[in-house]
Amino acid sequence: MDKNFIKIKNGENIKVNQIPYMEFDLFYENVLQLALNGYSIIHYFAYNDNFQTRLIAVFRKQNFLYIATTDAPDEYQNLTEKSIKFHNYERELAEEFAIKTINHPWLKSLRYHSNFLGKTDVFGNDYSNEIPGNYEFYSITGEEIHEVGVGPVHAGIIEPGHFRFNCIGEKILHLEIQLGYQHRGIEKQILQLKKSALPILIESVAGDTSIANSLCFSEAIESLANVEVNEEYEKIRGIALELERIANHVGDLGALSGDIAFLTAAAYYGRIRGEFLNILLEVCGNRFGKGFIRPGGSKFLININQRRLFLNKLKKLKKEIIEIADMLFNNAGVLSRFESTGIIETDIANDLGLVGPVARASNLFYDVRYDLPTGIYRNISIKVATEKNCDVMARALVRYKEILHSLDIIETLLNNLEGTKPNKNINYSLSPNSLVVSVQEAWRGELSHCIITDPDGNILRYKIKDPSFNNWIGLAIAMRNEEISDFPLCNKSFNLSYCGHDL
Amino acid sequence: MFSIIKNRIKQGYKTSKYPLKEIMLPEKYRGLPSINKDCEKNTIITCAINCPTQAINASEQSLDLGRCVFCGLCEEISDGTFIKFTRNYKTGASDRRQLTLYSDDLKDLEISTNKYFKKLFGRSLQIRQVSAGGCNACEADLNVLNTPFFDISRFGIQFVASPRHADAIMVTGPITRNMKNALIRTFEATPDPKIVIASGTCSISGGIFRGSSEQLNGLDSILKADLYIPGCPPHPLTVLHSLLKYLGIIKS
Numbered sequence: 001m002d003k004n005f006i007k008i009k010n011g012e013n014i015k016v017n018q019i020p021y022m023e024f025d026l027f028y029e030n031v032l033q034l035a036l037n038g039y040s041i042i043h044y045f046a047y048n049d050n051f052q053t054r055l056i057a058v059f060r061k062q063n064f065l066y067i068a069t070t071d072a073p074d075e076y077q078n079l080t081e082k083s084i085k086f087h088n089y090e091r092e093l094a095e096e097f098a099i100k101t102i103n104h105p106w107l108k109s110l111r112y113h114s115n116f117l118g119k120t121d122v123f124g125n126d127y128s129n130e131i132p133g134n135y136e137f138y139s140i141t142g143e144e145i146h147e148v149g150v151g152p153v154h155a156g157i158i159e160p161g162h163f164r165f166n167c168i169g170e171k172i173l174h175l176e177i178q179l180g181y182q183h184r185g186i187e188k189q190i191l192q193l194k195k196s197a198l199p200i201l202i203e204s205v206a207g208d209t210s211i212a213n214s215l216c217f218s219e220a221i222e223s224l225a226n227v228e229v230n231e232e233y234e235k236i237r238g239i240a241l242e243l244e245r246i247a248n249h250v251g252d253l254g255a256l257s258g259d260i261a262f263l264t265a266a267a268y269y270g271r272i273r274g275e276f277l278n279i280l281l282e283v284c285g286n287r288f289g290k291g292f293i294r295p296g297g298s299k300f301l302i303n304i305n306q307r308r309l310f311l312n313k314l315k316k317l318k319k320e321i322i323e324i325a326d327m328l329f330n331n332a333g334v335l336s337r338f339e340s341t342g343i344i345e346t347d348i349a350n351d352l353g354l355v356g357p358v359a360r361a362s363n364l365f366y367d368v369r370y371d372l373p374t375g376i377y378r379n380i381s382i383k384v385a386t387e388k389n390c391d392v393m394a395r396a397l398v399r400y401k402e403i404l405h406s407l408d409i410i411e412t413l414l415n416n417l418e419g420t421k422p423n424k425n426i427n428y429s430l431s432p433n434s435l436v437v438s439v440q441e442a443w444r445g446e447l448s449h450c451i452i453t454d455p456d457g458n459i460l461r462y463k464i465k466d467p468s469f470n471n472w473i474g475l476a477i478a479m480r481n482e483e484i485s486d487f488p489l490c491n492k493s494f495n496l497s498y499c500g501h502d503l
Numbered sequence: 504m505f506s507i508i509k510n511r512i513k514q515g516y517k518t519s520k521y522p523l524k525e526i527m528l529p530e531k532y533r534g535l536p537s538i539n540k541d542c543e544k545n546t547i548i549t550c551a552i553n554c555p556t557q558a559i560n561a562s563e564q565s566l567d568l569g570r571c572v573f574c575g576l577c578e579e580i581s582d583g584t585f586i587k588f589t590r591n592y593k594t595g596a597s598d599r600r601q602l603t604l605y606s607d608d609l610k611d612l613e614i615s616t617n618k619y620f621k622k623l624f625g626r627s628l629q630i631r632q633v634s635a636g637g638c639n640a641c642e643a644d645l646n647v648l649n650t651p652f653f654d655i656s657r658f659g660i661q662f663v664a665s666p667r668h669a670d671a672i673m674v675t676g677p678i679t680r681n682m683k684n685a686l687i688r689t690f691e692a693t694p695d696p697k698i699v700i701a702s703g704t705c706s707i708s709g710g711i712f713r714g715s716s717e718q719l720n721g722l723d724s725i726l727k728a729d730l731y732i733p734g735c736p737p738h739p740l741t742v743l744h745s746l747l748k749y750l751g752i753i754k755s
Contacts, residue, residue, distance in 0.1 A: 078653055112681055113717060131681045152685045155664035157632045157645045160682055181681045184636050185717030192714070195557035200574055200711045207640025207736065251643075264507055270650040277647075279527075285531035285588075288640045290735060293573050299575075300531070323513065327506040499638050 001037060004030050005059070005066035010372035013223040013436040016452065017047075019056070019069045019155050027055070027070035027080070035083040035319075039066065040353055042439065046072050046097040047461035048117065049454075053097055058437050058450065063371055065437055068366055078107075080153035080206040085353040087295075088343030088469060094122040096187075108135055111502050112180035116188065131180055132162075138176045138183035140166040145173075146486065147220035152181045159498035168482055175479040175487075182502035190462040193262050202292045206500035211244040211289040212442030213464075216449040219374055220438035221295040224451060225428035229375070233297035235413045240280070240292055241405040242413075245443040249399040249406075250321065252495050254394055255330060259489045260337040262343035265328045268320070279310055296426035305360050307414050312412075325400055342478040345390055354474045356445015356467045357402065358494055362385045363396035368441035369492035380409060392480055395493040432457040442467060442469060444497060517651045522753050526669075526740060533573045533588035534738075540564040540606055542585035550577040550585055556704075556711055559586075560603075568594060568602040569707040572735040595732045595745025599723070601690040602707070602731060614730065614748040621751040622699060624670050627659040628750060630700075631669035631693060635678030635686050636718055640701035641736040645673070648739050655743060658752055668688075673699035675736075677709040683725065690726060698749075701728040702742060704735050711735075 004020055022030060027093060034057075035041060042053045042065065043058035058065055071091075078101035079086040091110045093099040098119035103421040109123050112131045125133035139147065146167055152160035160181035166174045186205055193201060202217040203210040215237055222229060252268025277287040284292035284300040292300060302310070328334055344354070349362035359366060363386050370382040385401035387394035430453050439448045445467030452458040480489060514604065519526060528534065542564075553559035554577060558570035566577075577586045596602055597614045634642050648655040649662065663669050666689045678686060690699070701722045704710040711719035722728050732745045747753040 029537070050644060073542070100698055125731065127680075130684050152682065153631075153666075153689050157634070157642050157662055158632045159637065159639055160685065181685070182634075182636055182676075182679060183681055183717055184677065184679055184712045185715040188717075189712065189715040192556075194553075196553045196576060200555045200572055204638040204640075204711050204735075205703075207638035208643055209642070209654070267651050268510065269516055274647055274650060274652060281532060282529040283531065284532045285529075286573070286735075287576065287644065289739070290572075291533075299579075320513075322505075323510060326511050330506070338635065443607055444707075497639065 001033055002059070002061070005034075005068045007064050007066055008175070008437075009063075011219050011223050011374050011436065011438045012450045013431065016433045016435055019067050022068060022070050024070045024073050024076065027057075027068060028076065031057050031080055032079055034066065035085055041085050041089065042437065042446070043450050043463055043465060044086065044093075045450075045463050046093055046099060047452055048097075049460065051112055053099070053117070056435075056450070060372070062329060065372075067435070067437070072097065072099055074098075077102050077103055078104040080104050084351055086345045089474070098122050109133065110180065111183040113183055113185065118324050130177055132470050137164050137178070138166070138174060140173055144168055144378070149392070163399050163487075163499050165484055165487070170483045170485065172479045172482055172484055177476055179472070179498060179501055182499040184503065186503040187462060187464065189347065191459060199294055200290075204329065205503065206466060206497045207288050207290070208248060209239045209244070209442050209447065209466070209497065210442065210501060211293060212447050213449075214289070215241060216438045216440045216447055218293055218295045219440075220436045220449050220451050221428060221430070223436045223438065224430040224434055224453060226297055226431065227293070227295055227426060227428060230254045231376070232301070232418055234376040235417055236298045236301060237293055238380075239299070239302070239410050239413050240289055240364065240405040241440070242410050243276055243280055244289060246403050247273050247280075248408045248443040249403045250276065252399055252492065253325075253328070253396060255495070256392070256489065257334070258339070259492050260334060262328065262331065262334055265324055268324050272317060272320060275313070279313065282306065290398070295428060301419070302414070302417055304419060306415060311411065311414055314407055314411060320405060324332075329397070329400075335393070336397060337489060339389070339391055341392040341486050342482060343390045344474055344478050349390070349474065349478060352473055352477065355470045356442075357398045358474055359445065359473050360397060361383065361398045363388045365445075368439050368446050372439050374438070374440075376413065380412065392493040397465045430457040430459070443499075444450075444468060444495070445471065464503060466497055468496040468498075468501040471496050472501060517656045517702065519655070520749060521740070521743070522558050523714045528590050528738065528740070530590065530594055531692060532590050532592070532738070535591040535594050536566055536568075536571070536578075536586045536588050536604065538564065538578065538586055538604055538606060539567055539584060540640035550580050553577070553580055553606050556708075556713060560613040564605065566604050567708070568604060569599060569712070569731060570710070571733060574705050574709055574735075592738050592741045593744050594737065595622065595730060595748070596736060597730050597749065599707075599731055602733060604667070614745060616749060616751040617729075620696070620749075624698070625750050628671060628746070629661050629663045629669045630671045630673050631638070631666045631689065632662055632675070633672045633689050634675050635682035635706070637703060637705060641675035641710055642720065643703065644736045644739050645675070645742065648743060653739055653743060658747060660744050660746060662679045666692040667694065669693050669697070670698055673700040673702050674706045674722050675703045677705040677712040678720055678725065679718050683719060687725060697721055698730065699718055699726050700730045700732065702732045703737055706730050707733060
C-alpha cells in the first residue's frame with residue numbers, strides 16, 4: 001500500500017528528488033488509501049518551488065514516516081468527506097496556497113490571512129475587514145435554541161479565540177471554534193529572518209512549548225547540516241523536555257482542580273508547577289527554557305552541585321505530587337465532575353487523528369518518544385500511558401502517570417550525566433535541495449517541523465504542525481451533548497495552544 | 504476530608520515575604536543588562552549585527568530593553584565584555600525612552616507614580632489582561648502571580664474577568680492584525696480613568712515578530728502605555744515589582 005512512498009526515519013534527511021513523484025490523480029488515490037488504512041497524517045501541505053506549487057504528504061505508521069509529492073492542482077475533489085483527518089489540512093491549503101477543495105464539507109478560514117501567492121482568495125475575504133470576514137458561523141434554528149458567543153477576549157489570563165455554542169437549554173448541540181486571532185505570520189517570517197534570530201522565533205511559536213519546538217528545530221537543522229550531537233547534550237535535552245512536560249501537566253492538574261472549585265489542589269499544584277519552571281530558570285536563566293537548546297547541543301549544562309540539588313528537590317516534589325493526587329483522585333466531589341464528562345470514544349479519536357495525552361486518554365497507543373524516538377529516547381524505555389475511559393478523568397490520569405514517568409526519566413538522566421563543557425553557537429550550512437521531517441512528543445502531543453531547502457541551501461519552506469492543530473476539533477466533539485457549564489473543565493482537560501495553531 | 508486536612512498541614516504557608524524581604528533570583532537569570540561602553544568597537548558591531556531583534560545600537564553603544572528578548576547572544580558573543588545580564592529583575596519603566604540603556608552604571612529604571620492614580624488605585628487595582636499575539640509565556644507567568652507564592656491579591660491587585668470591572672488593561676503580544684479591533688474595544692469598554700500596561704517585549708516593540716506583516720509592532724502603534732514591562736517573558740517578580748512601584752506601594 002505504501003510502495004509509492006519513500007520510507008524514512010524521524011529526523012532523516014533526504015534529497016527532494018528522492019521523494020516519489022506521482023501524477024495528482026494517483027497521488028490522491030494513494031494518499032486516501034493510506035489515510036483510510038491506519039496511517040496517520042503528520043503533514044499535508046503545499047510549497048512553492050520555481051513558480052510551481054507542490055504538495056507534500058507525510059504519513060506515519062509505527063516507527064516510520066512515508067512521504068510522497070505531486071504538483072498541486074488549482075482545485076480538486078476534497079478528501080475530507082472520505083477521511084475526516086484531512087479537514088484542517090485542506091482548509092490550510094485553501095488559505096495558504098489558494099488550492100480549492102471542491103465540495104469540502106466545511107471549507108472555512110483557519111487563521112484568517114491572505115494567501116502566500118497573492119492569488120484570488122478562496123473564501124472571498126477582504127482581510128482589511130474583521131475576522132471571520134465573509135463567513136456566517138454555523139447556526140441551528142428552532143424553538144428554544146440559543147447561541148452563546150465567548151471571546152476572543154476571555155475571562156481568564158489566556159490566549160484569544162472565539163467559541164460559539166449552539167445550545168438547547170443548558171445542553172450544547174454544537175461548539176464552533178474560530179481561531180486565527182494569534183496569527184503572527186511565522187511561516188512567512190521564518191524565510192526572511194537572519195540565522196541568529198531563527199531559534200528565538202521558533203521558541204516563540206508557543207512559549208509553553210519552547211523546549212519541544214526548539215528541539216524539533218535543532219534536530220531538523222542538525223540533520224540537514226550533518227552535525228553530530230554529543231550524548232551529554234542529548235541527555236540534557238531529554239531532561240529539558242521532560243521538565244517542560246511535568247511543569248505543564250502539573251499546571252493542568254491544578255487548573256482542572258480550579259475549574260471544579262477544588263481550590264486546595266489548585267493552589268498546591270499551581271505552586272509546584274512553578275518549582276519545575278524554577279529548575280529550568282536555574283539551569284538556563286529562563287523559566288520557559290528559552291535560550292536553552294540550540295542546533296549542535298545545548299547552551300547550558302547541569303553541574304555536579306546542581307545535579308545533587310535537583311535530585312533532592314525532585315524527590316521531595318514527587319512525594320508532594322503523589323500526596324496531592326491521592327487527595328484529588330479519591331475525592332467523591334472531584335470524581336463526580338471528572339468522570340463521564342467530555343467523552344471521546346476511541347474510534348472517533350482515531351478517525352479525527354487526535355494526538356498526545358488526549359488521544360492516549362481515549363486509549364490510542366502512540367507516543368513519539370516510544371514510536372519515533374530520537375536523541376536520548378533511543379536509549380531509554382518509555383512507558384506509554386493510556387486510559388480506557390475517554391473522559392476528563394482519563395485525561396487527568398494520563399497526565400498524572402506521565403508526570404511520574406517523566407520524573408523517573410529525569411532522575412535516570414541526571415544520574416548519568418558526565419559533565420562536559422557547554423557548546424558555543426555552531427556555524428552550520430544546510431545541505432541544498434533537501435527535506436527533513438522532525439517529530440517530538442511535546443507535552444500536548446506530536447509536534448513536527450518539516451524543512452525544505454533550495455539549491456543554495458536556504459530554507460524554502462518551513463512547516464510547523466503543533467499538536468493543537470489535530471486536537472481542537474476533539475474539543476468541539478467532546479462538548480456535544482454536554483452542559484455548557486462543563487465547558488471550562490473540558491477545555492482545560494485539552495488545554496490546547498492558540499498560538500501554536502495560529503502560527 | 505482527612506487527607507485534605509493532612510495535606511493542608513503539610514503544605515504550610517508558602518507565600519513569600521516580598522517586598523519586605525528581597526527575593527534573590529538564580530545566577531543564570533538574565534535580568535537588567537549592564538553595558539560596558541569601553542568595549543572594543545568591533546565586538547560591539549558584531550553584537551549589533553547578530554542581535555535577533557536589532558536591540559543594540561553600535562554607534563551609541565546602547566541597548567533598547569523594549570526590543571531585547573534577553574536571549575543572551577550578545578553576552579555570549581562579547582564574552583561579557585560588552586553586555587552582561589545581571590540578576591536585577593527590576594526592568595519596568597514608565598517612560599519608553601528610559602528603556603534605552605547606555606552606560607554601565609546600573610540604576611533602577613524609574614517608574615514615576617502618578618499621584619492621582621496612586622490615590623485612586625493604590626489600595627485596589629483591578630486588571631483586565633488582553634493577549635494579542637503573545638506566545639503564552641507572558642500569559643502563563645502572569646497567571647503565576649495568582650499562585651500562593653506571589654499571591655498578588657494581598658496587595659489589592661486582581662485580574663478580573665471583564666473590562667467593565669477593570670481599572671487597567673495589561674496587554675501581552677505584538678498586537679496581531681486579527682486582535683487589533685478586539686483590543687481597542689476592550690480598551691474602550693474599560694471605564695475612565697484607566698491605566699494601560701504593556702507587559703513583555705512583544706507588546707512594547709513587537710519583539711521577535713517585529714517586521715512581520717501580520718502584526719503591528721507593539722501596543723504603541725494604537726494605544727499609549729503608562730507602564731512598560733520588558734522581558735521574554737518578564738519574570739513574575741518583574742511584573743509584581745513594576746506594579747507595586749507604579750502604585751506607590753514600594754517607594755524608590
